[in-house]
Amino acid sequence: MTSNATDPGPLVSLRGLSKTFDLSAPLLNRVIERKDRQYLRAVDGLDIDIPRGKTFSLVGESGCGKSTVAKLVVGLHRASAGEIRFDGTDLTALPAAARGAFRKRIQMIFQDPYASLNPRWRVRDIIAEPLRSFGIATSRAEERAEVGRLLEMVGLSARDGEKFPHEFSGGQRQRISIARAISSRPEFLVCDEPTSALDVSVQSQVLNLMRDLQDELGLTYLFISHDLAVVDFMSDYVGVMYLGRLVEAGPAGRIFSAPEHPYTRLLMDTVPDIDMGRRDRAPVIGEVPNPITPPPGCSFNPRCPLADGRCRETSPDLVARDGGTVVACHAVTEGRAPGSRAHGADRQRGVA
Amino acid sequence: MTSSNTPLLSVRDLSICFDTRHGPLRAVDGITFDLAPGEILGMVGESGAGKSLTGTAITGLLERPGRIDRGEIRFEGQRIDTLSAEEMRRLRGRRIGAIFQDPLTSLNPLMTVGQQLIQTIRTHLRLDPGAARKRAIDFLAEVGIPAPEARIDQYPHQFSGGMRQRVVIALALCAEPSLVIADEPTTALDVSIQAQILDLLKRMCRDHGAAVILVTHDMGVIAETADRVAVMYSGRVVEIGPVEKVVRDPRHPYTLGLMQSIPRVGSGVQRLTQIDGAMPRLTDLPPGCAFHPRCPRAFAECRATRPAPLPVEGGHVACHLYQGEPA
Numbered sequence: 250m251t252s253n254a255t256d257p258g259p260l261v262s263l264r265g266l267s268k269t270f271d272l273s274a275p276l277l278n279r280v281i282e283r284k285d286r287q288y289l290r291a292v293d294g295l296d297i298d299i300p301r302g303k304t305f306s307l308v309g310e311s312g313c314g315k316s317t318v319a320k321l322v323v324g325l326h327r328a329s330a331g332e333i334r335f336d337g338t339d340l341t342a343l344p345a346a347a348r349g350a351f352r353k354r355i356q357m358i359f360q361d362p363y364a365s366l367n368p369r370w371r372v373r374d375i376i377a378e379p380l381r382s383f384g385i386a387t388s389r390a391e392e393r394a395e396v397g398r399l400l401e402m403v404g405l406s407a408r409d410g411e412k413f414p415h416e417f418s419g420g421q422r423q424r425i426s427i428a429r430a431i432s433s434r435p436e437f438l439v440c441d442e443p444t445s446a447l448d449v450s451v452q453s454q455v456l457n458l459m460r461d462l463q464d465e466l467g468l469t470y471l472f473i474s475h476d477l478a479v480v481d482f483m484s485d486y487v488g489v490m491y492l493g494r495l496v497e498a499g500p501a502g503r504i505f506s507a508p509e510h511p512y513t514r515l516l517m518d519t520v521p522d523i524d525m526g527r528r529d530r531a532p533v534i535g536e537v538p539n540p541i542t543p544p545p546g547c548s549f550n551p552r553c554p555l556a557d558g559r560c561r562e563t564s565p566d567l568v569a570r571d572g573g574t575v576v577a578c579h580a581v582t583e584g585r586a587p588g589s590r591a592h593g594a595d596r597q598r599g600v601a
Numbered sequence: 602m603t604s605s606n607t608p609l610l611s612v613r614d615l616s617i618c619f620d621t622r623h624g625p626l627r628a629v630d631g632i633t634f635d636l637a638p639g640e641i642l643g644m645v646g647e648s649g650a651g652k653s654l655t656g657t658a659i660t661g662l663l664e665r666p667g668r669i670d671r672g673e674i675r676f677e678g679q680r681i682d683t684l685s686a687e688e689m690r691r692l693r694g695r696r697i698g699a700i701f702q703d704p705l706t707s708l709n710p711l712m713t714v715g716q717q718l719i720q721t722i723r724t725h726l727r728l729d730p731g732a733a734r735k736r737a738i739d740f741l742a743e744v745g746i747p748a749p750e751a752r753i754d755q756y757p758h759q760f761s762g763g764m765r766q767r768v769v770i771a772l773a774l775c776a777e778p779s780l781v782i783a784d785e786p787t788t789a790l791d792v793s794i795q796a797q798i799l800d801l802l803k804r805m806c807r808d809h810g811a812a813v814i815l816v817t818h819d820m821g822v823i824a825e826t827a828d829r830v831a832v833m834y835s836g837r838v839v840e841i842g843p844v845e846k847v848v849r850d851p852r853h854p855y856t857l858g859l860m861q862s863i864p865r866v867g868s869g870v871q872r873l874t875q876i877d878g879a880m881p882r883l884t885d886l887p888p889g890c891a892f893h894p895r896c897p898r899a900f901a902e903c904r905a906t907r908p909a910p911l912p913v914e915g916g917h918v919a920c921h922l923y924q925g926e927p928a
Binding site for chain 2: 310311419421448450451454456460475477478479481482506515516519536537
């Protein structure tokens with residue numbers, strides 16, 4: 250597949266991306282205790298397109314595989330199957346040596362600003378490291394000027410480069426992480442819960458900064474979060490994950506205004522409502538099952554109010570719906586879901 | 602003795618101080634509030650605002666070098682901040698229950714859930730082993746653990762996160778306390794479980810007549826659960842009042858900024874309101890109002906003197922903006 254000249258296509262395309270972790274006991278234990286091998290399918294056949302300059306967010310509860318996707322995309326995990334196409338090149342097929350060229354175009358921002366900065370390094374060295382390793386700055390003076398410019402871009406002052414991370418608050422540290430991430434002039438940033446460790450009044454500063462930088466530098470974001478309100482603010486596209494699979498994806502506006510999958514609706518229902526005050530929420534039954542032994546059929550069926558025989562036997566595929574979304578749910582496609590757009594054509598599976 | 606019009610808990614001018622090599626640091630500075638029997642009071646604030654410390658001081662679990670250096674805490678009319686560790690231990694569990702953030706670390710991994718419940722019940726109530734076990738099973742059923750007769754003999758690691766927090770709630774309430782301190786009870790849980798646990802906490806405390814101090818950083822949790830809310834900033838209560846009032850019509854500029862900076866689903870905004878700067882460190886608190894360096898409405902008085910709490914409709918606000926206003 251080559252992208253044609255006029256439309257460069259999405260910057261990032263994931264096709265059938267899967268990651269299986271082997272959790273088996275050591276061989277001797279397996280032989281003596283007659284245990285089977287155990288596998289955890291953390292990510293199972295994920296298809297996602299992320300257009301240039303846009304934000305695609307993955308939401309879901311702990312253990313749904315969203316952080317594993319982030320690590321696969323930046324190369325911190327090796328995919329078990331599937332493709333990670335970046336600007337037309339499949340990164341999973343590249344030999345390790347050739348992947349280096351892509352590394353500076355893809356950067357990551359981590360959740361914990363206390364753990365992701367080396368406490369023994371001065372901030373200027375933290376930010377300059379990518380400049381040095383990718384050979385972006387050729388002289389000391391150039392490097393210093395660039396670090397100063399980056400610090401000012403994220404709302405700190407050039408003099409802050411002399412300080413150590415412990416001298417900064419959580420929000421300022423996350424600004425330093427962002428400065429480091431954008432120092433190699435990447436096109437694509439993977440942000441794994443970048444504001445979850447921050448207080449709300451500081452969270453809004455960092456989110457505003459990330460949107461400003463996106464506009465200024467034309468960045469494309471893969472944004473991972475469990476906070477739906479944050480996702481709604483940041484995203485152009487949203488994918489909802491449950492036990493390693495995408496259950497619903499599409500334009501953010503559509504997903505938030507007319508969610509169709511029962512799990513998406515459940516998530517929307519659990520957002521505490523500040524303005525309405527107390528209200529009686531629909532009782533949510535059960536918890537996420539153990540991902541090592543997922544239930545047969547649709548993995549959401551034990552918690553789903555709409556589950557029937559078919560849901561307990563066969564796992565639904567993603568089906569394109571009106572409004573550009575895709576949904577993997579038998580009840581929705583059969584028109585059994587209340588308020589669902591039952592007339593939605595049963596077109597072949599599409600991608601957000 | 603308590604009557605219906607005396608508060609269950611009364612905190613007056615409470616200050617908590619940490620003695621460090623660089624001198625004393627005041628982490629909680631003169632906070633005052635009352636709690637009525639059966640009431641749910643939310644305490645909200647950023648990390649380091651002193652909300653958890655206040656809860657810790659009430660449960661008598663404050664550890665050195667932290668100490669209460671001013672003020673008093675009265676519980677059911679009796680002063681409890683001066684009690685000995687042994688007296689406090691007897692009060693805690695029996696009259697004051699506690700629920701902490703992480704259900705895994707608040708349960709003993711080497712004891713079955715039943716042993717922990719029975720131990721708590723028998724420490725505080727005069728029950729024989731059979732009756733205590735029966736009560737433990739009843740409590741597990743009440744907090745929604747399926748098949749409690751079988752689950753009672755399992756260890757905490759055999760429970761999921763949500764189920765563990767249900768066990769912790771059962772533990773906190775099994776001796777029928779009249780006050781429960783819940784410190785971020787849902788922060789470690791997934792969003793879909795969070796709603797279940799909050800509903801359970803509310804129902805259990807209502808059914809057993811316990812008042813709750815709900816410590817959290819999440820205004821959404823407060824809005825859905827609490828009757829009144831105290832907003833803390835830099836160790837001080839800046840605003841306290843009925844939840845609907847504080848949420849809909851915040852008086853203090855910090856509360857207002859906090860409410861506006863929370864992203865909301867479906868708001869469609871292009872930019873979030875932000876409060877510039879960060880909460881000051883305890884080592885360099887500004888003079889006057891601690892919020893003035895970040896306050897868009899600060900004036901000379903704010904930089905000079907610390908505002909005293911002023912009575913407003915149903916509560917208090919500590920801000921010079923309302924100084925001239927008739928209460």
